[in-house]
Amino acid sequence: MPKQTTSHVFHRHCHSTHPIAVSGQGCYITDQHGKQYLDGSSGAAVSCLGHGDPDVTDAMKTQLDQIAFAHTGFFTSEPAEQLADLLIQYAPGNLGRVYLASGGSEAVEAALKLARQYFIEIDQPQRSHVIARRQSYHGNTLGALATGGNQWRRQPFLPLLVEVSHIAPCYAYRDQRNEETEVDYGLRVANELEEEILILGVDKVMAFVAEPIVGATMGAVAAVEGYFKRIREICDQYGVLLILDEVMCGMGRSGQLFACERDQIAPDLLCMAKGLGAGYQPIGAMLASDKIHQAVAQGSGFFQHGHTYMGHPVACAAALAVTRKILDQDLLKQVRQRGNYLHNSLVERFGNHPNVGDIRGQGLFRGIELVADRSSKSSLSPVLGTAGKIKKEAFAAGLICYPMAGTIDGVQGDHILLAPPFIISETQIDELVDKLSQSIHEVLGQ
Numbered sequence: 099m100p101k102q103t104t105s106h107v108f109h110r111h112c113h114s115t116h117p118i119a120v121s122g123q124g125c126y127i128t129d130q131h132g133k134q135y136l137d138g139s140s141g142a143a144v145s146c147l148g149h150g151d152p153d154v155t156d157a158m159k160t161q162l163d164q165i166a167f168a169h170t171g172f173f174t175s176e177p178a179e180q181l182a183d184l185l186i187q188y189a190p191g192n193l194g195r196v197y198l199a200s201g202g203s204e205a206v207e208a209a210l211k212l213a214r215q216y217f218i219e220i221d222q223p224q225r226s227h228v229i230a231r232r233q234s235y236h237g238n239t240l241g242a243l244a245t246g247g248n249q250w251r252r253q254p255f256l257p258l259l260v261e262v263s264h265i266a267p268c269y270a271y272r273d274q275r276n277e278e279t280e281v282d283y284g285l286r287v288a289n290e291l292e293e294e295i296l297i298l299g300v301d302k303v304m305a306f307v308a309e310p311i312v313g314a315t316m317g318a319v320a321a322v323e324g325y326f327k328r329i330r331e332i333c334d335q336y337g338v339l340l341i342l343d344e345v346m347c348g349m350g351r352s353g354q355l356f357a358c359e360r361d362q363i364a365p366d367l368l369c370m371a372k373g374l375g376a377g378y379q380p381i382g383a384m385l386a387s388d389k390i391h392q393a394v395a396q397g398s399g400f401f402q403h404g405h406t407y408m409g410h411p412v413a414c415a416a417a418l419a420v421t422r423k424i425l426d427q428d429l430l431k432q433v434r435q436r437g438n439y440l441h442n443s444l445v446e447r448f449g450n451h452p453n454v455g456d457i458r459g460q461g462l463f464r465g466i467e468l469v470a471d472r473s474s475k476s477s478l479s480p481v482l483g484t485a486g487k488i489k490k491e492a493f494a495a496g497l498i499c500y501p502m503a504g505t506i507d508g509v510q511g512d513h514i515l516l517a518p519p520f521i522i523s524e525t526q527i528d529e530l531v532d533k534l535s536q537s538i539h540e541v542l543g544q
Contacts, residue, residue: 117129117130117131117133118130121149121150122137122145122148122149122150123148123149123150124148124149124150124519124521125137125148125149125518125519125521125522125523125526126149127149127498133496134496135493135496135497135498136496136497136498136518136526136529136530136533137149137498137518137519138492138497138498138499138516138517138518138530138533138534139498139499139500139515139516139517139518140373140377140517140518140519141377141498142314142346142372142500142517143313143346143347143351143372143373143463143500143515143517144372144373144375144376144377145376145377145519146349146350146351146372146373146376146420146424146519146520147376147420147423147424147519147520147521148519148520148521148522149377151376151378151423153419153423154376154378154416154419154420154423155378156419157415157416157418157419158378158379158412158415158416158419160415161177161411161412161415162412164411165411166411166412167407167410167411167412168411169406170404170408170409171404174409175409175411175414176411177411177412177414177415177417177418178198178409178411178414180414180418181196181198181414181417181418181421182195182196182198184418184421184422184425185383185385185421186385188355188356188425189356189364189368189385190356190358190359190363190364190365191363191364191365191387192364192387192388192389193364193365193368193385193386193387193388194386194387194388194391195385195386195387195388195390195391196383196384196385196386197212197383197384197385197386197401197408198381198382198383198408198409198410198413198414199371199381199382199383199384199405199408200380200381200382200405200407200408200410200413201371201380201381201382202237202343202345202346202369202370202371202372202382203236203237203238203239203242203382204237204239204371204382204405204408205345205369205370205371205382205383205384206236206237206239206241206242206245206307206341206343206345206369206384207237207239207241207242208369208384208403209305209307209341209367209369209384210228210241210242210245210305210307210341211241211401211402211403212367212384212386212390212394212401212403213228213304213305213339213341213366213367214226214304215394215398215401215402215403216304216339216390216393216394217304218397219393219394219396219397219398220393220397222301222337224301224302225301225302225303225304225337226302226304227261227262227263227298227299227302227303227304228244228245228260228262228263228303228304228305228306228307229262229263229264229265229291229294229295229298229303229305229306229307229338230245230246230247230262230263230264230265230306230307230308231247231264231265231266231267231268231307231308232247232264232265232266232267232507233247233248233267233269233312233315233316233505233506233507233508234246234247234248234264234267234307234308234309234312234315234343235247235248235251235309235312235313235314235315236307236309236343236345236369237345238251240255240258240259240260241260243255243259244259244260244261244262245262245307246315247264247267247315248315248504248508249504249507249508249509250504250508250509251508263294263298265287265290265291265293265294266287266290267287267312267316267319268284268287268288268319268321268322268325269316269319270283270284270322271319271455271456271458271467271475272475272506273287274322280322280323281322281323281324283322284321284322284323284324284325284328285324285325285328287325288324288325288326288328288329288332289328289332291306291329291332291333292332292335292336295332295336295338300336301337303336303338304338304339305338305339305340305341305367306329306332306333306338306339306340306341307341307342307343308326308329308340308341308342308343309342309343309344309346309347310326310342310344310347310348310352310357310358310360310361311346311347311352311357311459311460311463312347313346313347313463313515314346314500314502314515315502315504315505315508316465316505316513317458317459317465317466317467317502317505317513317514317515318458318459318460318463318464318465318515318516319458319465320352320360320458320459320460321361325361326358326361326363327361327362327363329363330363333366339366339367339390340363340365340366340367341365341366341367341368341369342357342358342365342367342368342369343369344356344357344358344368344369344370345369345370345371345372345382346372346463346517347460347463348368348370348372348373348374349370349372349373349374349420349421349424350373350424350429350430350433350461350520351373351433351461351462351463351517352433352460352461352463353430353433353434353437353460353461353462354430354461355424355425355430356368357460360460365387366386366387366389366390367384367385367386367387367390368384368385369382369383369384369385370382370383370384370385371383373420374417374420374421375413375416375417375420376416376417376420378416378420379410379412379413379416379417380407380413381410381413381414381416381417383417424520429520429521432520432521433461433462433520434461436462436518436520436522436524436527437459437460437461437462437463437464439524439527440462440464440516440518440527440530440531441457441459441464443527443528443531444457444464444466444516444531445457447531447535448466448535448538451538452471452472453468453469453470453472453478453538453542454466454467454468454469454472455467455468455469455472455475459516462516462517462518462519462520462522463515463516463517464515464516464517465513465514465515465516466513466514466516467505467511467512467513468484468485468511468512468513468514468542477505477506477510477511477512478511478512480503480504480509480510483503484501484503484512484541484542485501485502485503485512485513485514486501486503487541488501488512488514488537488538488541489501491536491537491540491541492533492534492537495533495536495537496533497530497533497534497537499514499515499516499530499534499537500514500515500516500517501513501514501515502514502515514534516530516534518530
């Protein structure tokens with residue numbers, strides 16, 4: 099057989115050549131040349147336990163020796179049942195059922211479809227509108243993409259997307275007025291939800307979808323105090339389901355197992371993935387309230403939805419081992435401690451940097467917003483491609499981080515998202531900050 103000189107993989111970027119990842123241990127990935135990379139973003143906030151965790155891989159091997167796959171149209175499995183029990187044990191509010199999927203986009207699609215079916219089951223079929231927020235990201239399948247508010251991602255596929263209303267995000271750094279307190283600002287933007295419900299019709303809206311901490315598109319932007327409490331009140335007042343997308347910010351990433359715990363609210367439907375399987379297997383989950391499950395159980399009796407690999411026993415075994423480790427080893431406390439150390443280190447290094455406008459986030463979920471001018475908060479020109487250049491320089495320096503463009507409106511603005519593994523040490527955080535500083539200097543010259 100002739101030696102292959104080109105890849106037949108349809109890569110994300112057709113003209114990029116990536117090194118081959120051959121091993122991973124702890125917070126590092128090693129390529130085929132032996133070069134090590136500090137995983138400062140856990141891929142895309144996925145590898146919360148780092149790489150090569152023996153407890154997780156042992157759990158997967160044990161399950162493989164028992165049974166690898168059994169279709170959920172015929173069977174359940176012990177790992178699926180145990181994982182659901184454990185998640186519900188710690189879930190907020192009245193979340194009482196777990197629908198297992200293969201990733202975050204699937205979990206969001208399931209939540210949207212279940213929200214629609216719920217209103218059919220309770221004889222309110224006129225409810226079909228979804229409201230979300232600008233600059234949100236909820237996945238790349240068509241329903242999730244329509245719900246997301248990032249214009250750059252949506253634009254090529256607009257003819258295929260259902261209509262979704264988008265209101266303002268809770269983005270205090272950019273949008274809070276000088277005369278407003280944070281609480282006043284939060285109430286003002288939260289009340290946009292009520293205004294949109296009144297425009298669409300009080301009996302027409304089925305769900306409001308939001309990330310408790312906005313991840314990829316805005317860079318670890320948490321809502322101000324009181325915002326989500328007001329959102330919950332509005333949803334309750336108008337009979338609208340609250341869907342929280344914790345795909346990126348959940349599973350301990352914020353320092354709480356569920357990110358919405360910080361806001362002292364509970365949703366009707368909650369989506370999770372990424373850190374749930376920590377990258378060891380593809381898995382996601384949608385958690386539904388008892389009220390929603392009962393409506394289906396007492397109505398048609400089945401959820402008109404499904405995927406072949408949902409509830410995959412090996413994926414569930416991996417997720418169960420990941421969740422147990424986070425809880426049993428009190429990694430949530432470590433996330434909070436290491437998160438504070440990371441934040442303080444970033445402020446010390448970049449707090450007076452002329453091109454750093456904001457340093458924000460919770461736990462080990464941190465964002466740096468880059469600007470052309472700190473005082474005016476003016477953004478760097480999109481033509482410069484700053485985020486992409488920093489990503490490239492950091493990777494060359496042996497650091498994986500998550501820079502993104504379009505922070506403000508899908509076109510303007512640049513940020514860097516950091517989401518290292520929960521097991522990262524203070525010494526490794528110092529390495530992360532050093533390499534990031536070096537990369538920013540190479541690109542911006544400061």
